[in-house]
Amino acid sequence: MVTSLSRRSQLNTEVGRLERMLEIRAVEESIQTLYNDGHVRGSTHLANGQEAVSVGIASVLRPTDVVTCTYRGHAAALALGVTPEGVLGEICGRVIGCSGGIGGSMHLMDASVGLMPTFAIVGAGLPVAAGVALAAKLKNNDSVALTIFGDGSTNIGAFHETLNMASIFKLPVIFVIENNLYGEYTRINLSTPISDLADRADSYAMRKEIVDGQDVDAVINAIASAVDFARAGNGPSLIEAKTYRYSGHSRSDPATYRTPGELDEWKKRDPLDIAANKLISKGTLSEIELEKMKSDIADRVSEAIKTVLASDGPELSTLMQHVSAKG
Amino acid sequence: MTVMRTRQAVIQALSDEMESDPTVFLMGEDIGSGGPFKATEGLIEKFGDTRVIDTPISEMAFLGAGVGAAAMGMRPVVEMMFVEFIGVALDQLTTQGAFFRYLSRGAYEVPLTIRAAAGAGMGFGCQHSQILDQWFRGNAGISLVIPSTPQSMYGLLRSAIRSNDPVVILEHKGLYGERGDVITGEAGIIPIGQARTVTEGSDVTIVAIGSTVLTAKDALESQSEWSAEIIDLQTLIPWDKSAVMKSVAKTGRLVVIEESSYSGGWGAEICSEVVSKLWGQLKTPPHRITSPDAPIPYAQELEKRYLPSSEYVVSQISELLKTGKCPAAWWEGAK
Numbered sequence: 001m002v003t004s005l006s007r008r009s010q011l012n013t014e015v016g017r018l019e020r021m022l023e024i025r026a027v028e029e030s031i032q033t034l035y036n037d038g039h040v041r042g043s044t045h046l047a048n049g050q051e052a053v054s055v056g057i058a059s060v061l062r063p064t065d066v067v068t069c070t071y072r073g074h075a076a077a078l079a080l081g082v083t084p085e086g087v088l089g090e091i092c093g094r095v096i097g098c099s100g101g102i103g104g105s106m107h108l109m110d111a112s113v114g115l116m117p118t119f120a121i122v123g124a125g126l127p128v129a130a131g132v133a134l135a136a137k138l139k140n141n142d143s144v145a146l147t148i149f150g151d152g153s154t155n156i157g158a159f160h161e162t163l164n165m166a167s168i169f170k171l172p173v174i175f176v177i178e179n180n181l182y183g184e185y186t187r188i189n190l191s192t193p194i195s196d197l198a199d200r201a202d203s204y205a206m207r208k209e210i211v212d213g214q215d216v217d218a219v220i221n222a223i224a225s226a227v228d229f230a231r232a233g234n235g236p237s238l239i240e241a242k243t244y245r246y247s248g249h250s251r252s253d254p255a256t257y258r259t260p261g262e263l264d265e266w267k268k269r270d271p272l273d274i275a276a277n278k279l280i281s282k283g284t285l286s287e288i289e290l291e292k293m294k295s296d297i298a299d300r301v302s303e304a305i306k307t308v309l310a311s312d313g314p315e316l317s318t319l320m321q322h323v324s325a326k327g
Numbered sequence: 328m329t330v331m332r333t334r335q336a337v338i339q340a341l342s343d344e345m346e347s348d349p350t351v352f353l354m355g356e357d358i359g360s361g362g363p364f365k366a367t368e369g370l371i372e373k374f375g376d377t378r379v380i381d382t383p384i385s386e387m388a389f390l391g392a393g394v395g396a397a398a399m400g401m402r403p404v405v406e407m408m409f410v411e412f413i414g415v416a417l418d419q420l421t422t423q424g425a426f427f428r429y430l431s432r433g434a435y436e437v438p439l440t441i442r443a444a445a446g447a448g449m450g451f452g453c454q455h456s457q458i459l460d461q462w463f464r465g466n467a468g469i470s471l472v473i474p475s476t477p478q479s480m481y482g483l484l485r486s487a488i489r490s491n492d493p494v495v496i497l498e499h500k501g502l503y504g505e506r507g508d509v510i511t512g513e514a515g516i517i518p519i520g521q522a523r524t525v526t527e528g529s530d531v532t533i534v535a536i537g538s539t540v541l542t543a544k545d546a547l548e549s550q551s552e553w554s555a556e557i558i559d560l561q562t563l564i565p566w567d568k569s570a571v572m573k574s575v576a577k578t579g580r581l582v583v584i585e586e587s588s589y590s591g592g593w594g595a596e597i598c599s600e601v602v603s604k605l606w607g608q609l610k611t612p613p614h615r616i617t618s619p620d621a622p623i624p625y626a627q628e629l630e631k632r633y634l635p636s637s638e639y640v641v642s643q644i645s646e647l648l649k650t651g652k653c654p655a656a657w658w659e660g661a662k
Contacts, residue, residue: 066399100432107430116398117430124423127391134392135399138352138377145395157415161388168383322433323467325491 004081004113011059011079014284017216018275020058021051022294024075025272026301027084028247031074031091035251039092039309044105047075049246052271053178054079054148056219060227061146066114066132068125069148071106072178072245073118076148081113084304094311101314123158125149126175130166133173133236144230146174146223152183154197163238167204170235174226177238178213180245185257198240206238213241214271217278243271328510334503336477337366337442339511340484341404345374348402351488352378354389355406355442362408364444364503386416390441394424394493397439402488409455410443410497417462424493425468439494440487445473446499446538446586447634453622456500456630458537458587460563463495464596470494470519471564473537477507479561482517490519499538522567524574528554531580531644534571534597536560538634539584545637546644553648555582563593568600575601579610582644584635585617589656592617611651616643619658632657 010016028048034040047054050072058079061067069076077087082098090097091105098110099117106120116132119125129147136143153159154177166173177197181188188195201208207229211222219241226237244266248255255263279285285293331339345351353367359381361368371379382389386407393405407413413420424437447456463471472487472494474480480498487494509515517523525540530553535543540559547555556574560566575581581601583594598613616635624630639657646654 068395099430102432103430109431109434111431111434116435117427119423121418121422124391124418127388127419128395128398128423130388131392131395131397131403132399133395135396135401138396138401139399158387158391161383161385162391165383165385165388165392169380322429322431324428324470325436 002083004083004086004110005063007083008058008063008081008113011055014279017055017059018272018279019293019297020055020079021216021272021275022297023084023301024051024054024078026297027078027087028074030088030301030305034088034092034305040105041093042104043250043252044091045072045250046247047072047245049266049271050178050180050213050243051075052216052219052275053176053213053241053243056216057146057148057176057223059220060223061114061144063113065143066116066129066145067148068116068129068145069118070122070125070150070153071118071120072150073108074105077108077110077115077118080110080115082108082110082115084301085307086110088304089308089311092308093313094308095314096308096311100318102318123149123153123156126153126158126162129173130162130171133166133171134169136172142231144172144174144227146176148176148178150183151177151179151181151188151192151197154200155183155191163201163204163206166236167206170233172230172233173236174223174230175236175238177240178243179240180243182245182249184249185253187257196240198238201238206236208238210240210242213243214269214274216271216275328508330506331477331509332503333474333477333480333505334364334366336481336509337484337498338368338370339509340481341367341370342373343511344485344488345378350400351402351404352380353404353406354380354382354393356382356384356408358406362406364500366498366503367406386412387419390416391419391423393439393441394419394427394437397424397437398427398435402438402440404440404442404488407441407443410445410459411454411457413441413443413462420469420493421463421466425466428492429468436491437493438491441493441495443495443497444500445497446501447623447630448501448538450625450627450630451500452625456623458497460497460587460593461591464564464593468492469564470562471497472519472562473497473499474561475502475537475540475559477505477509478515479517479523479559481509481511482515483519483561485516486519494519497537501538517561520562520565520567522570523559523561524570525557525559526555528556529578530648531555531582532571532574532578533557533582533584534560534594535584536563538586542635542637542640543584546640549637550641550645552645566597571597571601572604575605576608579608580647581613582647583613583615584640585615586634587618588620589615589617590620611647612653614643614647614653616640619656
């Protein structure tokens with residue numbers, strides 16, 4: 001049986017990591033159709049273009065480590081192991097969704113692989129991750145916490161308060177900025193006076209690294225160094241992954257504010273192509289095998305959508321469940 | 328049974344829970360040195376700086392860290408010093424911690440206690456004197472307790488720490504110095520959600536919490552025209568409906584005394600519930616005695632007037648009993 005945990009172990013190979021990135025792309029690209037067909041409510045925030053960051057992170061962490069992530073969390077959830085049925089089921093509000101249909105696109109979770117319910121308030125996941133790390137430190141185990149957030153979060157108070165506190169407490173937490181150049185609808189240069197956000201670590205005497213977020217191997221190396229550093233008791237790191245969001249901020253955003261040609265330039269460095277070309281040039285994978293892989297994934301995602309659409313919504317009784325310990 | 332001040336009851340409760348459960352730890356500003364109210368005094372010496380953690384002045388960071396640590400099976404007790412300081416961190420409690428259980432379908436619990444000094448009467452001005460219970464009411468997933476005696480401070484704080492959900496405990500600054508008998512140990516623990524009958528009486532039920540329990544007692548003792556059943560709610564969320572209904576069914580009259588301002592006050596919910604459930608059994612309309620809709624003034628005479636005093640409570644209740652109608656509040660002038 002496929003579980004989130006078994007899917008996590010598939011990231012142990014280069015081929016497995018490429019497959020997962022392709023799967024994330026296929027899932028993200030299926031959502032507009034699901035919306036058009038009336039299966040998706042509210043908003044969605046896609047991460048196509050940023051697949052290498054999520055998969056790189058998930059390839060390094062142990063399932064016992066804990067991740068807090070923003071509402072742009074489909075990619076992180078899939079990377080950490082949640083099934084396409086779990087993610088798409090949640091986005092469609094079905095009982096087979098990873099949060100039972102109670103959370104929606106912005107609130108994906110799976111405790112078996114360390115994914116806390118994703119956070120729909122900018123910056124909110126950072127203090128919680130620091131607390132997870134504090135608990136690991138107090139319990140004297142070597143788990144780490146990792147928090148994924150966008151460039152927009154680096155201007156919110158929670159970011160600065162948490163980096164400062166994590167640094168003085170030497171907490172085993174890794175702060176990962178997915179710098180996709182836009183905070184909601186606003187380009188970074190209009191909201192932020194520096195271009196390398198990792199430099200904000202300097203104010204907090206924190207270890208920092210800038211990494212090419214389009215290259216999953218580079219992400220793995222950067223995350224692995226930070227995780228080793230944290231597990232050894234040396235404290236937090238701030239990692240800035242330079243990446244790009246192919247879609248607008250949310251479904252209602254056509255992203256007309258982009259510089260003409262910018263999207264095409266970034267697509268020349270597509271994380272899926274970079275990973276696939278490496279494997280092809282090494283001889284690990286043939287073009288034919290890659291095409292087969294893509295079509296298999298398309299089939300699997302189509303199957304997942306069928307399963308999701310055949311699934312019921314949550315029962316009325318679940319509305320009042322888990323409100324508090326008593327019910 | 329030991330006589331102690333309310334602030335000592337805080338220390339005793341924290342110490343007892345820390346001794347009985349190694350996952351309990353304290354976090355907050357200046358708690359190692361005891362803080363402005365000396366309510367954590369001596370604990371760092373006893374438990375060390377890994378269990379009594381002084382934080383930077385970063386309420387969002389350390390309240391949120393409390394949420395995260397709690398979700399990992401620890402039992403953090405986070406001190407906010409003054410309740411207003413929660414304002415800069417409210418998201419972490421009301422939007423994050425309160426909903427973790429719900430969003431995770433029970434996979435993550437948040438056994439977090441938030442202690443905060445609250446309340447007027449000490450001359451701290453409008454930004455350090457509020458109760459602010461309204462910030463937590465109507466927010467699913469949170470409990471709110473407000474002790475009124477050293478015993479209830481001890482018993483409710485221990486329950487709060489043992490709760491598997493976030494509990495806010497508002498510690499009235501004016502009560503820290505009050506003395507009283509305290510039963511410590513398991514026998515002294517008071518369940519969340521349970522009211523206490525302070526006095527038995529037949530003319531009117533007075534529902535109070537925190538400082539207004541003392542106001543109600545003073546009012547009752549200062550006159551001999553009427554008797555009152557004083558109910559100390561102890562917990563505001565969830566409040567003890569059955570205790571209130573039982574008493575009002577007996578007396579036929581309800582008066583609520585709130586320290587907070589009139590509009591949006593918790594007493595409105597109590598009155599509404601009583602009217603809904605006991606319509607036809609009420610001898611007079613339910614009446615609320617509150618502070619006015621204004622920020623809390625600093626000057627002593629004004630602050631004293633701002634709060635419902637025992638004299639004011641006596642005059643209000645006496646008029647209610649005499650006329651059968653709700654008297655106007657003092658700030659409304661003659662009607």
